[in-house]
Amino acid sequence: MSELIQELNEFAAEIRLETLCIIASFGNGHIGGCMSIADALAVLYGDVMNYDPADPKKKERDWCVLSKGHAGPALYAALGLKGYFPVESAYHLNEFNSRFPSHTDRTLTPGVDLTTGSLGQGISEAAGAALGNRLQGIGSYVYVFVGDGEADEGEVWEAAQFAAHYKLDHLIALIDANGRQLDGTVDEVMSHGKGLHAKFEAFGWNVIEVADGNNTAEIRDALRKAKQTSGSPTALILHTVKGKGVSIVEASGVHSAKPNQEEWKIMLEEAERKLADVRGRKGGIE
Amino acid sequence: MYTLAAPNKTDNRQNCDAYQDAMIELMKENPGIVHIDCDLMNCIHTERLKNAFPDRVFNAGIAEENAMGVACGMAATGLLPFVHTFGVFASRRILDQAYLSSGLSRLPVHVIGSDPGITAAFNGATHMTYEDCGIYMTIPNAVVLDPADYAQTYALTKKLADVQELSYMRLIRRAFKPVYEDGSDFEIGKGVLLKQGTDAVIIASGIMVCNALEAQSKLQGEGISASVIDMHTWRPLDEELVLREAVRTGCAVTAENHQVDCGLGSIVANLLIEKNPVPLERIGNHCRYGKAGPQDLLEKDYQMTAGDIVAAVHKAIARKQG
Numbered sequence: 001m002s003e004l005i006q007e008l009n010e011f012a013a014e015i016r017l018e019t020l021c022i023i024a025s026f027g028n029g030h031i032g033g034c035m036s037i038a039d040a041l042a043v044l045y046g047d048v049m050n051y052d053p054a055d056p057k058k059k060e061r062d063w064c065v066l067s068k069g070h071a072g073p074a075l076y077a078a079l080g081l082k083g084y085f086p087v088e089s090a091y092h093l094n095e096f097n098s099r100f101p102s103h104t105d106r107t108l109t110p111g112v113d114l115t116t117g118s119l120g121q122g123i124s125e126a127a128g129a130a131l132g133n134r135l136q137g138i139g140s141y142v143y144v145f146v147g148d149g150e151a152d153e154g155e156v157w158e159a160a161q162f163a164a165h166y167k168l169d170h171l172i173a174l175i176d177a178n179g180r181q182l183d184g185t186v187d188e189v190m191s192h193g194k195g196l197h198a199k200f201e202a203f204g205w206n207v208i209e210v211a212d213g214n215n216t217a218e219i220r221d222a223l224r225k226a227k228q229t230s231g232s233p234t235a236l237i238l239h240t241v242k243g244k245g246v247s248i249v250e251a252s253g254v255h256s257a258k259p260n261q262e263e264w265k266i267m268l269e270e271a272e273r274k275l276a277d278v279r280g281r282k283g284g285i286e
Numbered sequence: 287m288y289t290l291a292a293p294n295k296t297d298n299r300q301n302c303d304a305y306q307d308a309m310i311e312l313m314k315e316n317p318g319i320v321h322i323d324c325d326l327m328n329c330i331h332t333e334r335l336k337n338a339f340p341d342r343v344f345n346a347g348i349a350e351e352n353a354m355g356v357a358c359g360m361a362a363t364g365l366l367p368f369v370h371t372f373g374v375f376a377s378r379r380i381l382d383q384a385y386l387s388s389g390l391s392r393l394p395v396h397v398i399g400s401d402p403g404i405t406a407a408f409n410g411a412t413h414m415t416y417e418d419c420g421i422y423m424t425i426p427n428a429v430v431l432d433p434a435d436y437a438q439t440y441a442l443t444k445k446l447a448d449v450q451e452l453s454y455m456r457l458i459r460r461a462f463k464p465v466y467e468d469g470s471d472f473e474i475g476k477g478v479l480l481k482q483g484t485d486a487v488i489i490a491s492g493i494m495v496c497n498a499l500e501a502q503s504k505l506q507g508e509g510i511s512a513s514v515i516d517m518h519t520w521r522p523l524d525e526e527l528v529l530r531e532a533v534r535t536g537c538a539v540t541a542e543n544h545q546v547d548c549g550l551g552s553i554v555a556n557l558l559i560e561k562n563p564v565p566l567e568r569i570g571n572h573c574r575y576g577k578a579g580p581q582d583l584l585e586k587d588y589q590m591t592a593g594d595i596v597a598a599v600h601k602a603i604a605r606k607q608g
Contacts, residue, residue: 059364106362107392114362115391118382124352125387128359128367135320135341136363155383158352166344 001217004047006281008216011081012042013275016245018077018087020271022100026093028258029102031249031267034074036178036214036240037145043219044143045078053083056110062140063113063129067122067156068147068176069103070256076100076109084111120153122146123173127163130171130233141170141227149181152190157203163233164204171233172226175200177213178242182255200235213238214245245274288437288470288478293503297436301458302330304436305398308443309368313339316447318364322357324350324371330400330459332370354380357395358387366394366447372406373399373456377418381425388452389425395453396446397422402432402456402492403543404584406576414576419520420548422454429453429474430520432542432550434495437466438518445474456492465495465516477524479531483511486599486606487531490541491517491550494569494590498541501595512599520553528554529561537565537602541595546570565605567598 015038023029041064045051049062066075073093080087092098099108103117114129116122126144133140146156163171175196183189192199200207206229208222219238226234243249246267249257259267291297313319313335320342323332327345336343346353350371357367369376376399388395399418406414422428429449433439439457446453472478480495481502490498495516502512513531517524532538538558542550551568558564571588585591 105390107390114359115386118386120351121355121383121387124355124383125359125362127352128356128361129363130359131344131356132360132363132365135360135365138363155351155355158349159355162346162349162352162356165347 005217008042008046008220010275010278011046012039012216013271013278014081015042015074015077017271017275018081019074020246020268022073022076022090022093024264024268025091029073029093029256030070031246031257032180032242032254033068033147033176033178034071035244035246035249036242037071037174037176038074038244039214039216040145040174040219040238041074041078043216043223045082047220048223049143050140053111056084060138060140063126063142065114065122065126065129065142065144066104066116067126067144068119068150069116069122071145072100072102072104075104075112079109079111119147119150120155123156123159127159127168127171130163130168131166134168134170139170141172143172143174145174145176147181148175148177148179148186148192148196149189151175151192151196160200160203160205167231168233169230172223173233173235175235175237176240177237178240180242180253180255197237204232206232206234208234208236210236210238213240246270288472289467290480291464291467293499295464297464298461299436300331300460301436301439301462302400304439305443305457306331306334308440309335310338312444312447313342316366319366319368319447320344320360322346322353322367322369324348324353324375326371326400330370330457350375350379351383354383354395355387358383358391358393361388361393361395368396368398370398370400372413373402373415373418374413377415377421377454381421384422384452385425389427394450396449397454398457399454400457400459402458403571404581404588404590405458405460405493405543407581407584408578410578411576416545416571416576417548418456419454419544423521423548423553425452427451428521431455431474431518432492432520433518434492434516435462435465437464437468437470438472441470441472442474442518445472449474458493462493463496465499472518475519475522475524477519477527478516479513479527480516481512481514483513483535485511485535486537486539486602487513487515487535488539488541488595488599489515489517489528489550489554491520492543494541494543497590497592497595500592501599504592504596505599510599510603517550520550523553523557525557528557532558532564533562537606539567539569539595539598539602541590542570543590544570546572565602567602569595569598
């Protein structure tokens with residue numbers, strides 16, 4: 001395993017631990033949907049994206065949009081760890097006048113590029129940002145996380161046809177295919193016909209399967225291929241596990257978890273242990 | 287500064303060209319302005335813009351929610367998008383996108399809703415909006431405009447270039463009787479006191495300004511002196527002007543091409559009841575759906591004629607005295 005991948009894995013473990021701390025500050029939240037994208041966030045903020053925490057609105061930055069806006073705490077963890085703000089300042093999730101709501105708000109949190117939470121809207125906004133950048137001669141990429149449950153929304157497919165029609169090759173959608181939504185599995189609640197791969201392909205997108213969407217090396221390879229694509233937007237189908245790395249949530253698969261005190265203790269200890277393990281492996285290489 | 291057109295003046299220009307005239311100038315001046323349409327470019331002559339600025343005019347197809355979201359994303363990159371579709375879709379269909387992706391997000395997008403109220407005429411109930419402005423009034427920071435004619439549509443469109451908030455503007459498509467001469471200028475948020483009287487104040491917007499002026503003239507013939515305000519901006523409302531004329535004349539009549547229960551009649555009623563209650567009569571659509579027909583017959587059917595305004599003024603004055 002390369003040193004970079006080791007670093008990304010360590011960053012992902014840090015994101016998981018900090019995400020839990022952020023959600024624990026409120027007591028409950030969307031742990032599952034945060035954990036499933038922790039590895040992709042680690043790859044984006046740890047390697048792929050161009051950004052400057054000292055200048056969050058820099059014109060020539062890459063954008064990261066959580067169309068599945070309920071994964072806010074995972075983004076806050078990544079942003080905090082990269083220096084947009086002290087990560088501990090996000091331990092005030094949903095508090096009165098807090099800058100850290102569970103759904104992302106561009107007016108409140110440094111580094112949050114667009115306001116999301118009403119599912120389907122973020123991918124349209126991301127397409128607009130990609131088009132707006134292109135119009136102004138800015139070569140930035142716009143990365144947008146879309147949930148497989150979120151893909152029930154018609155607006156997702158309006159945005160998909162728009163992005164393909166306007167050949168927005170600097171728009172890269174990371175489809176968090178964790179297979180679960182609020183009321184149950186995606187297949188039970190609202191299945192996707194011939195599948196999200198076939199749907200995005202039919203809409204004119206370049207589609208890349210990432211068999212293990214929680215594997216930083218696979219995600220990184222897929223993003224590299226996506227950036228080599230020209231003339232069409234790319235969708236990475238990240239086959240992820242809802243709650244990945246947090247055994248209790250992995251087992252329950254719930255959308256919004258309300259752990260009791262004992263469960264919080266177990267989850268935080270597990271995240272700390274896993275972080276220490278990754279750091280130990282890295283130490284072994286050195 | 288404005289100049290009233292002569293009462294018998296006609297204007298054969300399509301009103302939607304006032305928007306295009308203004309946009310062509312704005313897009314020349316400001317490279318950040320873009321126009322997004324939803325497969326209704328031909329309805330408001332956007333081919334003129336498209337020909338002049340082929341790279342900055344986008345057709346989003348018949349997909350209004352995405353068009354609004356795309357506009358918001360473009361705004362986030364520093365551009366100033368104008369989005370057009372029929373008023374029904376520009377309000378009812380994209381409320382959530384307007385509310386969150388633009389309003390809450392503080393990303394300025396100017397939404398243009400064409401064919402307001404009875405001006406949809408033969409397009410009928412499905413395409414006739416009497417609640418579009420009211421829907422935008424529910425968004426806390428939205429600017430809401432209902433221009434009266436060609437000159438005012440042109441002037442207010444140009445003013446939108448300086449508005450850094452979400453806005454909604456109605457756009458009459460077809461030729462319409464002029465209220466103002468070209469070159470008239472208006473300020474967003476400032477009502478226009480067109481006539482000053484002593485017995486009642488008529489507060490109108492959009493196509494009803496024309497009828498309000500006709501009503502004022504008829505009332506004058508009866509010895510009744512009415513003020514007429516063109517309230518082209520519903521938000522921010524020119525409260526000072528409404529209150530001043532309501533206090534001075536002692537009663538008010540609103541006139542709108544819109545549902546009174548979520549429209550100008552309600553906005554004025556809310557203000558008056560809080561600050562200075564006076565008798566108020568409201569002309570407009572009273573909780574009815576739209577229907578197909580020629581505009582003049584619809585105007586009669588919804589009781590929105592100059593004669594209806596005259597009758598409402600009589601009622602308001604009688605209540606004042608009673």
